[in-house]
């Protein structure tokens with residue numbers, strides 16, 4: 001692994017590691033204008049909430065998820081729903097975005113803290129008729145990866161999954177899309193024609209049933225920090241093989257758990273700000 005790749009991997013690991021329980025920040029957005037702060041540990045002011053239901057899109061697992069993000073992230077997800085529908089796919093199921101002010105998510109990841117991350121499930125096996133929000137709470141789409149982690153489960157894999165992943169990489173402002181290494185390998189082995197979009201599909205731990213879409217910092221956000229872009233090429237190379245080589249390597253002794261990254265100082269004011277009058281519960285959030 002090159003030094004640059006090792007650095008990105010270390011950073012990603014810190015961003016995606018499970019966060020310890022922390023007192024939940026307020027459940028209302030901090031007033032705008034938009035401010036997106038940090039990388040990994042971070043926060044957001046002026047967040048918008050994704051609607052629970054939109055053309056081609058449904059949120060799921062809402063009792064333990066948060067659906068707030070930068071307006072650019074929300075617009076891109078709504079566009080993904082529309083494009084998925086136009087491609088003949090079932091409604092996309094969207095899970096966690098960020099909390100209303102960002103910061104650590106309940107029982108979630110260290111990432112998803114600044115309104116620029118979204119989990120979208122890769123379940124295209126059957127139509128998704130629009131259910132009441134409460135009835136979507138227990139939906140748990142299955143893993144697409146074999147138990148040994150070396151390949152996708154051919155019984156569960158559908159060409160539409162590749163279509164959905166390709167659509168995600170084509171969204172405005174998308175930075176990268178994380179999936180299980182077996183899913184990346186399946187794409188490497190089967191995608192023909194235009195393969196340029198594979199560059200943005202990056203292998204990562206877990207992510208066997210959903211993709212994690214990371215968006216770039218919106219324009220005009222100097223406090224928002226950004227990972228370096230993925231290297232050129234389709235990523236179907238030694239950097240992917242590395243993941244499978246690890247499966248054959250002898251297990252390493254567990255390292256010391258790292259303390260969670262600290263929230264940037266600028267986030268303390270955002271967490272403490274009184275809500276804007278317009279941030280009172282809407283009919284959408286009241287239905288949760």
Ligand SMILES: [Zn+2]
Nearest residue numbers: 117118119212
């Ligand atoms: Zn995620």
